[in-house]
Amino acid sequence: MNKNLLIVTLISLLIILIPSLLISLGLYFLLGHFLQYLLISMGTIFIIGQLSNQYFQRRIELDIQNFQARIEELKSEQSVEATCAYCKTRMMVPIKLSQRITHACPDCKQVNLIVFQFTTAQISTPLDLPQLGTPITAILNDSNPQGM
Numbered sequence: 001m002n003k004n005l006l007i008v009t010l011i012s013l014l015i016i017l018i019p020s021l022l023i024s025l026g027l028y029f030l031l032g033h034f035l036q037y038l039l040i041s042m043g044t045i046f047i048i049g050q051l052s053n054q055y056f057q058r059r060i061e062l063d064i065q066n067f068q069a070r071i072e073e074l075k076s077e078q079s080v081e082a083t084c085a086y087c088k089t090r091m092m093v094p095i096k097l098s099q100r101i102t103h104a105c106p107d108c109k110q111v112n113l114i115v116f117q118f119t120t121a122q123i124s125t126p127l128d129l130p131q132l133g134t135p136i137t138a139i140l141n142d143s144n145p146q147g148m
């Protein structure tokens, strides 16, 4: 038997036994029947322990899933697609604008310096396109209201 498993098992038995003994001793002095109360309190504490273990295990799994999803989200927000300056392989490079960025090419293993070039563009107004699924006759009638 694994040493850690043995320690955990012994601690679990103590966590179940000590409160069970105290509860059943108290009930024995009040009502008698020590063994029955001992078994009932041990079973109750065991079931409560199992339920709380399942609850916390599920909660930890959800936290891990949320954490991994957040990491993926951050990765996708902070990376750019670049072309290797040596072998022209396309690669995703994680970026931080606050520091000098170098990235080793996954293909040729050469280290690239990532350089940004910013420019400006005009903002255009989107066209007023008809909704998808609009019948063609309705579109034609709208654009030609005099019926010509």
Ligand SMILES: [Zn+2]
Pocket: 084, 085, 086, 087, 088, 089, 105, 106, 107, 108, 109, 110
């Ligand atoms: Zn390369």
